[in-house]
Amino acid sequence: MTSLVIIPTFNEKENIENIIRAVFALNEVFHVLVVDDGSPDGTADIVKELQNEFTGQLHVLEREGKQGLGTAYIYGFKWGLKGDYDFIFEMDADFSHAPDDLPRLLKACREDGFGMAVGSRYCKGGHIENWPFTRWLMSYLASVYVRMILWIEVKDTTAGFACYQRKVLEKIDLDNIWFIGYAFQIEMKYSALKSGFKIKEVPVTFTDRVLGQSKMDMSIFKEAFLGVLKLRGKKF
Numbered sequence: 001m002t003s004l005v006i007i008p009t010f011n012e013k014e015n016i017e018n019i020i021r022a023v024f025a026l027n028e029v030f031h032v033l034v035v036d037d038g039s040p041d042g043t044a045d046i047v048k049e050l051q052n053e054f055t056g057q058l059h060v061l062e063r064e065g066k067q068g069l070g071t072a073y074i075y076g077f078k079w080g081l082k083g084d085y086d087f088i089f090e091m092d093a094d095f096s097h098a099p100d101d102l103p104r105l106l107k108a109c110r111e112d113g114f115g116m117a118v119g120s121r122y123c124k125g126g127h128i129e130n131w132p133f134t135r136w137l138m139s140y141l142a143s144v145y146v147r148m149i150l151w152i153e154v155k156d157t158t159a160g161f162a163c164y165q166r167k168v169l170e171k172i173d174l175d176n177i178w179f180i181g182y183a184f185q186i187e188m189k190y191s192a193l194k195s196g197f198k199i200k201e202v203p204v205t206f207t208d209r210v211l212g213q214s215k216m217d218m219s220i221f222k223e224a225f226l227g228v229l230k231l232r233g234k235k236f
Contacts, residue, residue, distance in 0.1 A: 002029070002031065002083075002084060002085050002086055002087075003028070003029070003030045003031065003085065003086065003087040003088070003089065003102075003106060003163075004030070004031045004032075004033055004080045004083070004085040004087070004088050004089065005023055005030050005031070005032050005033070005089040005091050005102065006033045006035060006072075006073060006076035006077070006080065006088065006089060006090055006091070007019065007020075007032060007033070007034050007035070007091055007092070007093050008034075008035045008036075008037070008069055008072035008073060008076070008092075008093075009034055009035070009036045009037070009039060009043045009044075009093050010036070010037045010038075010039050010043075010066050011039045011040065011041045011043060012039065012041075012043045012093040012094065013039070013041045013042055013043050013046060015093045015094050015095060016034065016043050016046050016047060016093055017046055017050060018095070019091075019093050019094075019095060019099065020032055020034075020047070020050055020054070020058060022095075022099040022100075023099045023102065024054060024057065024058075025099075026099060026100070026102060026103065027103075028102065028103045028106060030057075030089075030102060031057050031058070031059065031085070032054075032057065032058050032059065033059045033060070033061065033076050033079060033080065034047045034058075034059070034060045034061070034093075035060075035061045035063065035072040035073075035075055035076045036060060036061070036062050036063065037063050037064075037065060037066045037067055037072060038062065038063060038064050038065050038066070044060055044062050047060040048060060059079075061075060061076070061079060063075065067180070068180030068181060068184075069160075069180065069181060069184055070177060070179055070180035070181065070183075070184030070187075071180050073090055073184065073188075074174050074177060076088075077169050077174055078174060080169075081166065081169060081170065085166060086110075086165070086166050087106055087109055087110060087163055087164065087165060087166065088163070088164050088166065088169060089102065089105065089106075089162065089163045089164075090160055090161060090162045091160075091161055092160060092161070095207065096206055096207055096208060097119060097160070097161040097204070097206070098204065098205065098207070101119055101161070101202070101204045102163075104117075104202050104204075105117040105118075105119060105161070105162070105163040105202055106163055108163070108200040108202055109163050109164070109165050109200075112200060113198075114165075114197075114198050114199060114200035115164070115165050115167070115168045115192055115197025115198055115199065116162060116163065116164050116165070116168055116189070116192045116197060116198075116199045116200070117162065117163040117199070117200045117201075117202055118154065118156060118159045118161070118162050118189070118199060118200070118201050118202065119156075119159055119161030119162065119202055119204035119206075120154075120155060120156035120159055120201035120202060120203055120204060121139075121156050121159065121204065121206045122140060122143055122155040122156040123155045123156065123201040123202075123203050124203060125203030126156065126201075126203040126204055126205070126206075127203075127204075127205040127206070128205070128206045128207075128208075129205060129206070129207045129208065130207055130208035131206075131208050139158065142157075142158055143155060143156055143157045143158055145228065146158070146186055146228050149228045149229065149231075149232050150186075150190055150228060150231060150232060152189070152190065152193055154189055154193075154199055154201060155201060156201060157185070157186050157189060158182060158185050158186060159185060160185050161204060161206075162185075162188075164192070165197075168192050168195065168197050171195045171196075171197075172188070172191045172192065172195055177191070178227070178230070178231075179227050183227035183228070183231075186227065186228060186231065187227070187231060190231055
C-alpha cells in the first residue's frame, strides 16, 4: 500500500526542503507531492532540485498565481487518484503539522479502518503551541460553532492535517466542493461523513510556524462562518 503526502505551497522557501527531508526520513514510506501556486520566492525550484535526490518519490505541480488552499488540494487529490496511492494526506509546509505524526494518521486509516483520520488539536491529548490566547479562542469557538450548525462530532473541524483512504476521495464529488479557503477543511470532513465514512481524531501538537508568513486573513474566517450555514442546506 502506498501513501502520498500533498503539501500546498506559496512562498515557503524557508521550510520546503526541511519538511520534505523530514517526511522522507520516516521509517514509513511516503511519496510527496508539492502543489505550488507560482511562488515568486522560488519554492518550486527548490523542490525540482530535490527531485534529483528523491527520484520517483518527490513530485511537484506548478500552477499560475495564488488560487487558494482548497483548489490546490483538489488538484493534488485528482493527481493522486490517477496513481496507485491507497492513502492520501493533507499537510502544511511550515512544520505546524509534525511529520512524525504521519504514521499515526496512517495507522488510523490502514489498520483501524477509518475512512479519514484528522490530526486534532481539540480532542483529548491534543495541544497548540505558540498561539496567542485570542487566536486559540477564535479557532476553538469556530469549531464549536461548526459542530453546532452541522451536527457533527468532530472536535477539530477546521484541522488541515489529515489522511484519507482512497475510496473516500473517490466517492466525494471533488468537482462539487464549494470552498477554497478555511471552509474547505470543514466541507471535506462534512462530505466524508455524509458519504458514509467514519472519522478518527488523532491527538497532535500543533505548533505555529517559525519561518515564513502566515496565509491567514479575515476573509478566510468570513468564508468559514458563512460557508457553514450554506453547507447545512447542502444536498447529498
